[in-house]
Amino acid sequence: MLGYALRRLVLAIPLLIGITFVSFLVIHLAPGEPVENQMGETSTQSDRELRERLKEIYGLDKPLHVQYWSWLTRLVRLDFGRSFSPDARPVLQKIGERLPVTLLLNIVEMMVIVVLAIPIGVLSATRQYSRFDKVTTIFVFVGFATPDFWLALMLMILFGVQLGWLPISGLRSPTWEYLSFWQQQWDFVAHLALPILVATFGGLAGFSRYMRQSMLEVIRQDYIQSARAKGLPERMVIAKHALRNALLPIVTVLGLSLPGLIGGSVIVESIFAIPGMGQLMVQAVFERDYPVIMGNLVIVASLTLVANLIADLTYSLVDPRIRVAARRGRR
């Protein structure tokens, strides 16, 4: 087990380097200059001097590999540089403020999806072609096809504008400071309700589908037949024998779908004005804030990598077959 874990870790290192390389390359090979943006449209003699100096400060006049190397060595020390925006704050600080928000959102989404998708999937698999199964199938197709930003707009119109039940932007009401402790908690939950609903919708469709499929495959196995044959009640067969095995592949699917979920926070956070990584990314893109964009890319991708690793390790932990196969593969 330990050997397997170590091997996965070692394999992740080139990927990590790859992440930094791609992040760097993507931005530096594209035409368009950040300095131009900072300077505005004017270009008199003195401006040109100023531009050269800006380039020097940011190291943009050096050859690419030198820039990459100096960026990488600073990266190892977790120094992501300073933002190009007027506040010029360290990138790490900017991201650090927003990371918890995005993580919180994504973890809650994950939990909601898992908690809802498993029973839905199991029920529609055990009652294949029943009315429940058909309704969920329709839901799945519609869920796949619904643009999340449109769903967000619709919910905002319905709950925010027409009914006025829920706040439609930010994380706190303007009156937050004057609320009592419990009112503050409620205020926070109310602000998160719509974003989480939107972010969960598409993922829920996908997951209940996978769960159904996985369950259908397990139910056809011989050991389920023998469990039934030895007279176990159907509930036991489904809840213990089938469910356990059907859950295995879901762990991996969960890990795989993580980039999608995190990517989705770009849209959700922008629409609901939630100060997370996604919103920061969009702002940075509009301002052509190199260091923030690069820092964001590196951190988001590294997070995904770590999450995939955890999913992989969990999978091998719960499924002995993987461990055996890994050991055999080595020989």
Place this chain on the structure above:
Amino acid sequence: MKAFWRAFRRNRLALIGGVIVVCLAVLALLAPVLSPWDPNRPDVKKILDGPSKPHPLGTDQLGRDVLSRMLYGSRVSLAVGFVSVGIATLIGIVLGSLAGYHGGTIDAMVMRLVDLMLVFPRFFLLLAVLAFLRPSIWTIMAVIGLTGWMSVARLVRAEFLSLKEREFVLWSQSIGASVFRIIWRHILPNAMGPVLVAMTLGIPAAILTESGLSFLGLGVQPPHATWGNILNEGKDAIEIGWWLSVYPGLAILVTVLSYNLVGEGIRDALDPRLRQSVGRIVSRAR
């Protein structure tokens, strides 16, 4: 082919999806004829008018006709869908067949590249690239295509791995056919089924991505009408003009749904064994 049609026709949902897909294509082609108004002509007397007889779907902040803008927008969506999937498929086929046919170092390199690309949440990667390009319909197509080839590459590689051991391939190798000819004439045609399915399912995904980017204001730029940027305007007028938000979104939903139904229909008709199974997804992930 006949058997394929018979199986596809029996799938009622896929058939409905197919009819809608064709209708949408016709609407997009005939947009200049069908549009009641010039999509870019503003009219200060009709700012944010609700649905009415002359403007069935209302007007926007500049008094432009929403129906006409949506008809023109469908051209953008379909064009982006088809072209970007074309780009992605081309890259995927080239890299996937090289990896699957040659194996060894080439295979390892291509697959590591796929792994690497998959670690980036796609929207973050897209935004990063778009930040430094002048956003236009062409850059959007290119960027969506360049970040979406990984699943095709995996599919093609997997097909090649099993096909290259088959007798007809060994046979053409033994009579000295060139590698290009073996890949192009013998293996690839046999691997096209799953690729076709991936393409059909890739188009709606690209349409969703494009409209998402346009919605954020980073996709196709105004005054070009697209479903995404009409929705972007709808967001600003959310308290007054619900029609700006409702209809373009419905158009996206119906389009994506229809393509998905057709894609699933093709998959089932081509080969029932191709039905999406968790086992496949997991093994593909490794």
